[in-house]
Amino acid sequence: VWGGMLAPVPFFILSWVVEGPAVIEHSLSNVSWVGVVSVAYLAFVASLVGYVLWGRLLSRHPVAKIAPLSLLIPIVGLLCADLVLDEHLRPVQWVGGAIVLAGLAVNMFGPRLFRWRAAGARRNA
Secondary structure, eight states, X not given: OTHHHHTHHHHHHHHHHHTOHHHHHHHHHTOOHHHHXXXXXXXXXXXXXXXXXXXXXXXXSOHHHHGGGGGHHHHHHHHHHHHHSOOOOOHHHHHHHHHHHHHHHHHHHHHHXXXXXXXXXXXXX
16 A cells, blocks of 8 residues: 555656656646546545455455455456446457466465365375
C-alpha cells in the first residue's frame, strides 16, 4: 500500500519531462467527472477492498497458499474487460490465461496429487 504513495512522484516527474507542463495543465483542466470518479474508485474502493481482503486471507492462511492467487489478477482483468467493456480477447490471450491457470493448478494442487499418487503406488506395491 505504501508503495502506491511513492509511485506518483517519479511518474509525475517523468510526465513533466516527456510530455511537458502544458499537456499536464490541459489534462488537469479538462478532466471530466467520470475521470475523477474512476480514479477515486480505483484509488480508494478497489485498492482498499483488495488490500483488506488480501490481508485477511494472509492472516488466516499460510502465505504459500495465498501468494500464488495473485497470478489470477491479470486473468480476472482480461475477463472483466471482455465481459464488461466488450473487449474481445485474442486467441493468444486465451492461451496465455490457460497457461497461467495450468501453472497455478500445478502449484496449488501438485503436491497433493503427488502425495496421492505415491500413497497409491505404496498400496499397490
